[in-house]
Amino acid sequence: MDAHRLLVFRQIARSGSIGAAARVLGWTQPAVSQHLRHLERQAGLPLVLRRPRGIQLTEAGRTLLGHADALATRLHAAADEMNALAQLEGGTVRLAAFPSAGATVVPAAMSLLAARHPALDVRLLQAEPPEALELVTVGEADLAVTFAHDGQPFTVPSGLVALPVGEDPVRLVLPNGHAQAEAAAVDLRSLAADRWIAGCERCTAHLERLCLAAGFTPDIRHGSDDYVVAQSLIAHGLGIGLLPQLALEAFHNPGVTAREVPGLRPRALHVVHHREAGRTPAVRAAVRAVRDAIAG
Structure with a gap:
């Protein structure tokens, strides 16, 4: 399948309509529709159902969206890794964290990163663990600080890895x-x-x-x-x-x-990121900073 068309399809799915996707991409609506038709021919299945107020993904569309999200994450990780190599761990890291971590651990970690890697730009997104994992899954965050209470199962979506970084009494x-x-x-x-x-x-x-x-x-x-x-x-x-x-x-x-x-x-604290993103120097530096901030 054409990777570029997969990303166009991802934008359609995330925007909720072909017209909205065209506006985000800066294209004409017929051009976006044409890419979608080509992709559906390649897939051999309809990917969306046209509705009066937008589109609805078919089962095939929902399945393909997962692969499109993974592709977008891989491309973002590749861009960040190249940028980090060129700028000695420069680039941007988008970090999602639950509120109490966002008020304590994360500012300390960001301060450590600013001292260790001044060129690294860290952006904080506040989100509870389920929402934070979703942000990482769809490529809108690079890593997430999450928690799980004792006795509660802690699983992450396929393709993500969870690293234990400490405990919270x-x-x-x-x-x-x-x-x-x-x-x-x-x-x-x-x-x-x-x-x-x-x-x-x-x-x-x-x-x-x-x-x-x-x-x-x-x-x-x-x-x-x-x-x-x-x-x-x-x-x-x-x-x-x-x-x-x-x-x-x-x-x-x-x-x-x-x-x-x-x-x-205590509840267990984890940092979660895409498996591929673990190779990105900026993400590795952020994980180290979060772990060091929790350790005190």
């Missing part, structure tokens, strides 16, 4: 006036009657699993994946919660107290 967060606020460590079983503040979908599932293992179902009254909001709710006595150490380092409300829970394991 999880703390019990209580309002200062709570009966357990002065305890060195708290048993979850003593909190069965408390109200809880939950976080993102993965964090909520982790909270529910821990409480069930302790013998009770948590009374979840509020939910927010914003650690500033969660701490404010806790500080006002509206519940208690579990927050990772990175969130507490990014922002610590003076009205809350963090305590350890015996047996509560």
Whole structure:
């Protein structure tokens, strides 16, 4: 198949219509349509269904889009690698990270990169792990900082690699006036009657699993994946919660107290990138900087 036409097809799929793709590419709509027809003849199958307000991918189109995304990523990695070789690790690295890492680990890593490789341009994209993995998969980010709670399966899409870079302890967060606020460590079983503040979908599932293992179902009254909001709710006595150490380092409300829970394991931190991108000097330098920033 013609690689250039694959990239044109990718733009059609990502834009949602032939007209929108033509505007992005700076071509005429008939020229884009002609490339699509040639590609469909090569594939031997229809790739899109024309709709009044755009296009819909067929099963063959969805399958081919995965290969087109991989091709775009390979081409971006090739361009970055050539640029890095020419500029001694110059070029651009697009890094996706979840909010608490984006407020703590990533700025430290970017500072290290600025000192080590002044020509390297690092761009931060904020995204929760599922969205960050999608950004890397489709080639809109070069690497992602992600997390997985203990006991949760951690898999990455085909073609990506995940490198462990550290751990993030999880703390019990209580309002200062709570009966357990002065305890060195708290048993979850003593909190069965408390109200809880939950976080993102993965964090909520982790909270529910821990409480069930302790013998009770948590009374979840509020939910927010914003650690500033969660701490404010806790500080006002509206519940208690579990927050990772990175969130507490990014922002610590003076009205809350963090305590350890015996047996509560930290969440694992990973850097994820395309297998091919691992050969790019700029990506390797970014991975090292993230690992060093986490290590302190």
